[in-house]
Amino acid sequence: MKALRAVIGLATVMASSLPVLAASDPPPGAASCSGCHSRGVTGSSVSRLNGRDAGEIATAMAGFRNGSLPATVMNRIAKGFSDDELRAIAAWLAAQK
């Protein structure tokens, strides 16, 4: 267990010393979301996505895309992404603080 922790610790140090992490790059489309979806806590009517459950985000996007979940604009946006792309965006948003 100790050894595992040390490995994780080392990996963290190594990862944070790299200028850009490939794994942290936003997947296609994800960087645009924060135009409407606040990263902070505000009185916004638009839901915050960062740190939310990835499955919840992906399910909502799938619902917007097939019309089973009513929307004003997200239905039009969700249609621009494949299942894989939506899953990647959801996972990335879930990992954001």
Add this chain to the structure above:
Amino acid sequence: MGVSRRISRRKFCSASAAAAVTALASPLPALAQSAARIIVIGGGFGGASCARALKQIDPKLQVTLVEPNRTFTACPFSNNVIAGLRSIEEQKFGYDKIAASGITVVALEATTINAAARTVGLADGTSLAYDRLVLSPGIELRFDALSGYDEAAAAKMPHAWKAGEQTLLLRKQLEAMDDGGLVVITAPANPFRCPPGPYERACLIAHYLKTKKPRSKLIILDAKDAFSKQRLFQNAWKELYPGMVEWVSLSQGGKVNAVDPATNTLITDFGNHTAQVANVIPPQRAGRIAAIAGATDNTGWCAIDPVTFESRSAPNIHVIGDACLAGAMPKSAFSANAQAKTCANAIATLVAGRSPAAPKLINTCYSLAAPDYGISIAGVYHPKNGLLADVEGAGGVSPLEASRDFRAREADYAQSWFATITAEVFG
């Protein structure tokens, strides 16, 4: 490559000004991977977003934002100011938080660019060196495009297409106008900043007129036969402001060829219109520094690579926001912000020695037909044949048939969008 001349300390408004000056003044080794120098010119939705995104992606990047104005006055929602629904103060944002986030903010105008030497010359004669340069200069109004419409004419016939004094001038003219007066808005041919903007403006001015000066009329003289969210706007004019708003298309004689500011007259091939209030939105091109950088083509705008936003003509120079030709993406604040984040990711990837993956970008533009009546257009874009193209099957406008509750929700989302994007960029 180091900074060619020392920058005077008082020109910086960074919280860490002294440290930044020391860092910039000392000759830097060309360690692009650990300390790449990125200069961003233009502190609007594109430039300020890009500077912040770069610093967030890699705090080690040396990011400098060059913007001569101490205060940014936002265009989105400035039509509400014109209509008396909002204070201009709510449109103003400062750069203090940006400076506090480790970005060096230089409050000077960038006057020259040497793309070969990778330096930016500033108005005080100093210069800054860069590894990558981002231009987000917005638009320049073309005072050579419409006979009689120069800067002096704009003091009489406001464009109000850059928010600030011009916004307030148009507001004052509407307030001073008698009931029964004629307001004329002239709309330019594509491309131009904020494609739905002239028509939202018509709605909100009509809202003011209907409330305060109900015998007045508003005419839009258009250099086009079609415009953004057209059916939605036309339905809203009919529904909300019956008999008040008239749109004259290009084929109906809407194209204004000349103006006479002495008499407030707009001259078309089909006749003259003399207005009590004339709002002339002239043709536009990329902000001046883009041409100085050699990044503009014969359209006056900047062709870019759709993955990196790097200029097609000026290497190591990226162009984002209204100044770039982004294919299907409209010139909006949302687009500028989305492009800024995509460009920042691409630059961070490039300076790390990797190739950026093909992005997807989103745009969402809200317009208000009335304070509680919002409509939107959205799109998803991807690189295709060297341009940013619409992703087929996605995007489009709000439904033509919708309840007033639906319109009210979109109006509410418009407000939320503005609060969120300005907090992300300036907060």
